[in-house]
Structure formats: C-alpha cells, structure tokens
Amino acid sequence: MKYDVDERGYYGEFGGAYIPEMMYPNVKQLEDNYLKILTDQKFIDEFNSLLKNYVGRPSPLYFASRLSLFYKTKILLKREDLNHTGAHKINNTVGQILIAKRLGKSRIIAETGAGQHGVATATVCALMGMKCVVYMGQTDIERQSPNVLRMKMLGAEVIPVISGNKTLKDATNEAIRDWISNPADTHYIIGSVVGPHPYPDLVARLQSVISEEMLYQVKEVSDKINPDYIVACVGGGSNAIGSFYHYLNNEQVKLIAVEAAGKGTESGETAATLVKGRPGVIHGSMTMLMQTEDGQIIEPYSISAGLDYPGIGPIHSYLHKIKRVIFDNVTDDEALEAALRLTRLEGIVPALESAHALAWLGKHKFNNDDVVVVTISGRGDKDMDTYIKYMESPPNPLKGAKWTTHM
Amino acid sequence: MNRIDKLFKEKKTNILSVYFTAGYPNLDSTTVIIKALENAGADMIEIGMPFSDPMADGPVIQHSNEQALKNGMSLKLLFSQLSGIRKEVKIPLLLMGYLNPVIQFGIANFCAECSSVGIDGVILPDLPPQNFVEEYFSIFDKYDLYNILLISPQSSAERIYTIDKISRGFIYMVSSSSVTGTKNDFSEEQVAYFKRVQNMNLDNPCLIGFGISNRETYNKAGKYARGAIIGSAFVKSLGKDDKVIENIGRFIRNIKS
Numbered sequence: 001m002k003y004d005v006d007e008r009g010y011y012g013e014f015g016g017a018y019i020p021e022m023m024y025p026n027v028k029q030l031e032d033n034y035l036k037i038l039t040d041q042k043f044i045d046e047f048n049s050l051l052k053n054y055v056g057r058p059s060p061l062y063f064a065s066r067l068s069l070f071y072k073t074k075i076l077l078k079r080e081d082l083n084h085t086g087a088h089k090i091n092n093t094v095g096q097i098l099i100a101k102r103l104g105k106s107r108i109i110a111e112t113g114a115g116q117h118g119v120a121t122a123t124v125c126a127l128m129g130m131k132c133v134v135y136m137g138q139t140d141i142e143r144q145s146p147n148v149l150r151m152k153m154l155g156a157e158v159i160p161v162i163s164g165n166k167t168l169k170d171a172t173n174e175a176i177r178d179w180i181s182n183p184a185d186t187h188y189i190i191g192s193v194v195g196p197h198p199y200p201d202l203v204a205r206l207q208s209v210i211s212e213e214m215l216y217q218v219k220e221v222s223d224k225i226n227p228d229y230i231v232a233c234v235g236g237g238s239n240a241i242g243s244f245y246h247y248l249n250n251e252q253v254k255l256i257a258v259e260a261a262g263k264g265t266e267s268g269e270t271a272a273t274l275v276k277g278r279p280g281v282i283h284g285s286m287t288m289l290m291q292t293e294d295g296q297i298i299e300p301y302s303i304s305a306g307l308d309y310p311g312i313g314p315i316h317s318y319l320h321k322i323k324r325v326i327f328d329n330v331t332d333d334e335a336l337e338a339a340l341r342l343t344r345l346e347g348i349v350p351a352l353e354s355a356h357a358l359a360w361l362g363k364h365k366f367n368n369d370d371v372v373v374v375t376i377s378g379r380g381d382k383d384m385d386t387y388i389k390y391m392e393s394p395p396n397p398l399k400g401a402k403w404t405t406h407m
Numbered sequence: 408m409n410r411i412d413k414l415f416k417e418k419k420t421n422i423l424s425v426y427f428t429a430g431y432p433n434l435d436s437t438t439v440i441i442k443a444l445e446n447a448g449a450d451m452i453e454i455g456m457p458f459s460d461p462m463a464d465g466p467v468i469q470h471s472n473e474q475a476l477k478n479g480m481s482l483k484l485l486f487s488q489l490s491g492i493r494k495e496v497k498i499p500l501l502l503m504g505y506l507n508p509v510i511q512f513g514i515a516n517f518c519a520e521c522s523s524v525g526i527d528g529v530i531l532p533d534l535p536p537q538n539f540v541e542e543y544f545s546i547f548d549k550y551d552l553y554n555i556l557l558i559s560p561q562s563s564a565e566r567i568y569t570i571d572k573i574s575r576g577f578i579y580m581v582s583s584s585s586v587t588g589t590k591n592d593f594s595e596e597q598v599a600y601f602k603r604v605q606n607m608n609l610d611n612p613c614l615i616g617f618g619i620s621n622r623e624t625y626n627k628a629g630k631y632a633r634g635a636i637i638g639s640a641f642v643k644s645l646g647k648d649d650k651v652i653e654n655i656g657r658f659i660r661n662i663k664s
Contacts, residue, residue: 017535018535018538019533020532020533021556021558024561024562025561173460173461180463180584180585181584181585181586182584183561283460283462294482294483294508296476297459297460297507
C-alpha cells in the first residue's frame with residue numbers, strides 16, 4: 001500500500017524514532033518482531049478470537065435513519081462504542097498484550113488522558129494476569145475519577161503525574177521515563193498512533209479492523225459498495241486511521257478527520273494541531289506539533305480529554321500534507337450540540353471525542369444519496385458530568401427539523 | 408584543535424564534567440555558574456538548553472528546566488549570554504538538551520551560533536545516531552562541532568562499536584537503566600558493564616554519567632572511564648540562596664578532594 005510506513009520508519013518526512021539510546025534496545029526489539037508476530041497465524045487466530053468473543057466484534061454498522069433525515073443524507077454509524085470497555089481503544093490493547101507476551105514481557109505500562117486507554121490496558125492485563133502500571137496526570141485523575149476507580153478495581157496501579165501541566169502529554173513523558181528505567185521486563189502499550197516507529201504503524205494495523213469490517217458491512221446496510229465519506233475524530237488519531245485504513249487506496253472514498261478546535265482555532269485554547277502546528281518532535285516522532293517559536297511544546301485545550309494532545313500521529317501529518325485526508329475542526333459547542341442531537345434522534349450517547357466527528361456533518365453539504373460512515377469511537381458514560389452541566393441550558397439540537405417529534 | 412580533544416590529551420584520569428541548566432536558578436545565572444565552575448576546578452561544562460518535555464530526565468532536572476523556561480530562557484537568549492564567554496573561560500563547553508528546540512532554531516543556524524560563541528560539542532539524547540550521520544554530520548563537521556553520543560547498559564557490543572565509529576571527542580556512558588539523577592551507588596551489574604566497555608578498546612574515551620552524586624561514585628567512575636559527569640546532584644546544590652559562587656566552590660571541592 002502506498003501509504004505504508006517506509007523501511008526507515010517514516011511517512012514522507014514524518015515519523016522516525018527520535019529516542020534516547022536507553023530506549024533503543026526495546027524499540028528495536030519491537031521493530032524487529034512486530035510484523036513477524038502480526039502475520040503469525042497463531043497470533044492472528046488468538047487476536048481474532050479475542051476480538052470476537054471478548055471485545056464483541058464485529059461492531060455493528062448501523063443505519064441511523066432519523067439522523068439521516070435530519071442531515072438529508074444516508075448516515076451509517078460504526079459502533080465502536082459497543083465494544084467491551086466502551087471504545088475502540090481495546091482493539092489496540094488486546095493486540096499489544098499478545099505481542100508483549102510473545103516478547104517475554106511480564107509488566108505493562110501505559111499513559112492515559114481521559115482514562116479510556118488506561119481502562120482498556122488494565123482490562124487486558126487482568127485478562128492475561130500481567131502487572132499493570134498506568135500513568136495519569138493529576139489534573140485528569142481529578143476530572144475522571146470513575147475511570148481511576150475502574151483501573152484500580154481491575155488491579156492496575158495508577159500513578160499520578162505531577163510534572164508539567166499534569167495531563168496526557170506529561171503522563172506520556174512519565175511512561176517513557178518508566179520504560180527507560182525498566183527496560184528488561186516491561187512493555188509500553190501506547191494508546192494511539194503516536195510515539196517512535198514502529199508504534200504508529202503497529203497501532204494503525206491493530207485498529208485497522210474497524211475499516212476491515214466496513215468493507216463488507218457497507219454493502220449490507222446500504223445500496224453502495226463503497227461509502228462516499230468516512231468521518232472520524234482525531235486527537236492522536238487511532239480511531240481515525242483504523243476507520244480509513246482499508247480505504248486509503250480507494251481514492252473515491254472521501255476521508256474526513258475532525259480535530260478539536262476547543263474554543264476556536266484562534267482563541268488560544270485549541271487542540272487543532274494541523275491548523276496551529278508545524279513540524280517538530282514529540283514523544284519520539286517527527287510530526288505536526290503545537291509549539292512556541294522557540295520549540296517548546298504548547299499545552300492544548302479541548303473539552304474532550306481524548307483529543308487534548310499537542311501532536312498528532314505522523315501518518316496523519318503525512319495524509320494531511322499529501323491531501324489524501326481532509327482535515328477540519330469543530331468547536332466544543334458544536335460537538336456538545338451534535339452529541340445531544342445524536343442522543344435525541346437515535347438514543348445513543350456518544351463520547352465527546354466522537355461528537356466532534358458527528359458535528360462535522362453540519363458543516364458539509366451532502367447529496368441525498370451519499371453514504372456517510374461516521375465512527376462513534378466511544379460511548380459517553382465517561383462524559384456524563386460535562387453533559388449534565390450542558391443540559392442545564394442546552395440549545396435546541398433539532399432546530400429546523402419540524403418532523404422529529406412524530407417520527 | 409577542538410578543546411574537548413585537547414582536554415582528553417592533556418588530562419588522563421578523573422576528568423570532571425558538570426551539567427547545569429541555563430537560566431536556573433535565575434535567568435542571568437548562566438555565565439556566573441560557568442565561571443565559578445571553571446574557577447572551582449571543573450574540567451568541562453555541559454550547559455543545559457531547557458525544554459518543556461525532558462523525557463530522559465528525573466525530577467531535579469525536570470524542575471530546573473521548567474523554572475528556566477518560566478524565567479524566560481531560550482536558545483536565542485542563551486547564545487547572547489554566551490557571546491564573549493571565551494574571553495574568560497578556557498575549558499570545553501558543551502550544549503545539552505533535546506532536539507526540538509534545536510530544529511526550530513534551525514540546525515545550520517544553531518551550529519553557526521555554537522561556533523561563534525565557542526561551543527565545542529553538543530549532546531542531544533533524542534537525536535538518533537543514524538539521523539545525525541545522514542542529516543547533520545556535514546554541518547557539524549563544517550564548524551568542528553562534536554556531537555556526543557550515548558551508550559547504555561542495554562547497548563549491544565555491535566551497537567557500541569557503531570557508535571564509537573561515528574563519535575568524536577568522547578562517548579557519554581549512561582551508568583544505568585534510568586533517567587538522570589536517581590542512584591547513589593553502583594551495583595555489581597553496573598561495574599560489570601563498565602568493565603565490559605573498558606575492555607572493548609574503543610577509539611573514543613568514555614565519561615560515565617547519570618547517578619554520579621558524590622566523591623565515592625566520582626572516584627569509582629574514574630577507575631573504569633576517563634572521568635565522570637555530574638548533573639542532578641549539582642543542580643540540586645545550586646539551591647535558592649544568593650551564595651551561588653561559594654556553593655559551587657564547596658560542591659566541587661567535596662567531589663574532587
């Protein structure tokens with residue numbers, strides 16, 4: 001595939017492995033083995049069996065008829081929210097823990113922002129009987145206490161990170177420091193298509209099951225073989241690349257990645273990396289990065305903790321540069337309104353991250369017969385505090401749609 | 408001749424290199440600390456370029472980086488502080504930090520500035536040796552600027568020979584699997600690693616860094632390498648008070664005597 005990572009670990013000018021020598025042996029071991037493991041039939045069987053029987057895959061591709069009427073097009077929802085633990089994150093952690101076992105590792109570390117990746121990691125560690133340490137910024141621990149309790153119940157040790165701004169970026173730094181200090185027995189399960197090569201490629205391949213299922217699902221639930229659009233939200237970008245992966249070479253399918261604009265791309269409080277960033281190195285990868293003129297990394301902002309990252313996966317920087325994927329962004333308010341709209345029209349409460357993909361539907365003019373796949377990357381349970389606050393004075397999410405009540 | 412080569416030619420044992428973060432504890436501490444270190448008997452100085460996300464550093468140097476940035480330190484300012492330093496300071500000076508600020512400054516620009524203020528070497532732990540050779544070597548070479556590479560206890564013999572081949576000046580031998588500033592003594596395992604590297608007959612001399620905090624570890628490092636690098640312990644000693652020069656003198660005397 002022409003969008004594959006090259007043998008040096010780059011997507012065009014982006015990617016690579018900008019890591020200190022202390023990390024080199026571990027990253028090299030992973031690089032030397034990941035493709036062998038991923039193509040080993042025993043691994044494939046075990047991975048597929050867990051995805052089916054444990055995660056609950058395939059996730060449905062659901063024709064959202066009332067949402068389709070609202071937007072005057074055909075909308076199919078890829079229901080990653082129905083996975084075990086409530087998001088696409090588990091696809092990656094199931095795969096990586098099987099790899100960790102094959103590499104002879106006995107201890108797992110992970111970073112987490114909102115806690116979804118931390119929960120997905122703690123879950124597979126409980127399943128496999130592995131020691132699990134999750135790094136989480138002190139600020140996020142305070143914001144996401146149910147997920148912290150869940151991780152602890154699953155047997156994980158949750159270590160509060162008090163450096164920097166005490167959020168996802170700092171938790172990632174601390175996980176890297178742990179790996180430097182524990183090179184022999186530890187595998188680091190990164191939660192997105194970020195970090196040094198081979199992580200972006202590894203995580204993309206593990207998440208590619210999302211679009212692999214769409215290949216046969218789209219024709220089952222619509223009258224077309226290929227969708228006209230696939231829309232996904234992007235922070236680091238793992239659910240987005242998973243949703244695009246098997247359509248990258250099919251140029252007729254328009255691929256849309258939606259970043260979090262926060263309070264607006266020019267507000268100073270945003271996470272729209274591709275609008276505000278320029279190439280730089282973060283967490284071992286050359287990619288688009290929000291940074292000061294002096295190259296210090298800027299703390300991003302989004303209402304959604306899962307999109308709150310100052311970088312973006314290097315493959316997305318590349319797909320943006322060559323224009324294979326269209327990148328756009330929506331604000332906190334647009335995402336909240338879209339979340340409420342989906343809830344009222346379809347009875348599905350999406351994660352705030354996924355609400356960003358949904359909000360993009362309102363920013364584009366579709367044809368009536370367009371088939372638009374939107375990935376619902378996760379469910380909204382973790383965001384109830386934010387939604388409850390929003391519900392105190394919500395706008396009318398169905399404005400202009402007189403038909404809705406009697407449908 | 409590069410001052411680093413000159414130092415290793417003239418001094419055979421117990422070379423002491425000291426790291427501190429530019430702009431810490433105060434924005435204008437940089438040149439004061441450099442001069443005090445030379446006067447106190449340091450053989451070489453690594454000037455830290457502060458970064459927002461120092462992923463190979465422990466809490467002490469993380470804190471100094473954060474404070475230095477809050478104080479307003481930047482590469483541009485650092486070079487202007489260092490202009491004229493060669494009128495007074497003779498020992499080798501290196502810049503140490505992370506790759507991103509250097510890339511944003513522009514590699515060619517950075518090397519030219521280093522050369523013009525009299526910097527002899529650079530340590531960028533997150534710049535992989537292969538990228539250095541392929542992308543940056545020629546520009547470093549043009550300015551006779553040395554890029555110091557790291558080895559760690561996990562580095563294979565093959566890897567160490569590769570790194571030796573592309574190194575100039577010296578090799579930064581990370582003493583243990585850790586971030587900066589965590590250990591107080593060497594384990595048998597570490598000593599075995601020091602001996603293993605010592606017996607490899609590398610072309611470049613080695614200095615041992617990470618976890619050198621006192622006279623004992625400094626002297627022990629001197630047995631297996633040409634000297635040692637002290638970072639966190641020194642940064643910690645800088646403290647808050649205004650007796651920086653006296654404190655530095657005392658710190659170095661405690662290590663070297």
